[in-house]
Amino acid sequence: MxxxxxxxxxxxxxxxxxxxxxxxxGAFDNSGNLYIIYEPQDSTWxxxxxxxxxxxxVKLNQSIPxxxxxxxxxxxxxxxxxxxxxxxxxxxxGSSAKVVxxxxxxxxxxxxxxxxxxxxxxTFISSTMNATEKRYGIAFWAYPAGGHPTGKRIKSxxxxxxxxxxxxxxx
Numbered sequence: 495m496x497x498x499x500x501x502x503x504x505x506x507x508x509x510x511x512x513x514x515x516x517x518x519x520g521a522f523d524n525s526g527n528l529y530i531i532y533e534p535q536d537s538t539w540x541x542x543x544x545x546x547x548x549x550x551x552v553k554l555n556q557s558i559p560x561x562x563x564x565x566x567x568x569x570x571x572x573x574x575x576x577x578x579x580x581x582x583x584x585x586x587x588g589s590s591a592k593v594v595x596x597x598x599x600x601x602x603x604x605x606x607x608x609x610x611x612x613x614x615x616x617t618f619i620s621s622t623m624n625a626t627e628k629r630y631g632i633a634f635w636a637y638p639a640g641g642h643p644t645g646k647r648i649k650s651x652x653x654x655x656x657x658x659x660x661x662x663x664x665x
Contacts, residue, residue, distance in 0.1 A: 495530075495544070511542065511549050519610075520544075521566045521573070529573060529586070531566055541591060555592045558582060565610025576610040581618065581640065597640035602633060613637055614661070621654035622647070630654055 495517060496505035511517075513535050520530040528544040529552070541552040558577060565576045573584040573591065581597040599605050602622035611620025618635045630650040633643035 506547075508544070508547065508549070519564065519566045521568050523568050523573075523586070524571070529566065529568075531564065531575075543586075543589065550589050552586060553590045554584070555590070558593075565612065567613060569613050574613055576618075576620070579605045581613075581637075583638070595638070597638055599635050599640050599643075601635075601643045602629075605633070623653060 495508045497508065498505045509517075511532065515533045515535050518531040518533060518539065520528050522528055526545075530542045530544060531539050532542055533539050538557060541554055543550045543552050558575065564578075565574075567574050571585075572594075573586050575582040575584060579599045581599065582593050583595040583597070584591050585594050599618070599620070603624040605611070605620050605622055611618055613619075616637050618637045618640075620633060620635075621631070622633045623630045630653055632648040632650070632654055634645050634647075635641070636644050
C-alpha cells in the first residue's frame with residue numbers, strides 16, 4: 495500500500511500484510527483511520543484497520559459472504575459495506591466490529607455490478623445489470639429503507655463500472 499503525504503512526493507510503502515492475496519477496497523473514518531477489505535490466502539474477505547503506520551485486524555461478529563460486488567464507506571460513525579443486494583451497517587469499536595443492521599435491496603437481477611454502490615444522504619446509488627437480457631444502468635434506493643428502487647433508473651447500453659457522486663460545496 496502506498497501513501498502520499500500532502501498528495502505528492504514519494505509515497506511511504508506499507509505492507510505486505512501477512513498471508514494476504516490482495517487489498518480490495520478501503521475507506522477512511524472521521525479520525526483518519528483507514529479500514530480495508532482484504533482477501534487472505536486461505537479464507538473469505540476480512541477487515542483491517544490501518545492507523546499510524548500499523549495494520550490491526552478487525553474482528554467482525556459474523557461472516558459476510560464473498561462477492562465481486564462490494565463497496566465500503568463511512569456514513570458518519572457507521573461503516574457501510576455493500577455486497578450485491580445487501581447493505582451492512584457496522585459499528586466499529588477498536589479492533590472489533592458488529593453488524594447492527596442488514597438492509598436488503600430488491601428489483602434488478604444484479605445490483606452492484608463489479609463495484610458496489612454509494613450512499614449519499616438518504617439515497618443509495620448503484621450500478622445494475624442483467625447480462626442475459628442486456629439491461630444495464632444505475633438505480634436509486636431509499637436509505638435506510640431498502641426494498642425496490644425509487645424514482646427514475648438511468649439506462650445504459652453497456653456495463654456501468656463505477657458510480658461517483660459529486661456534491662457541490664454549500665455556501
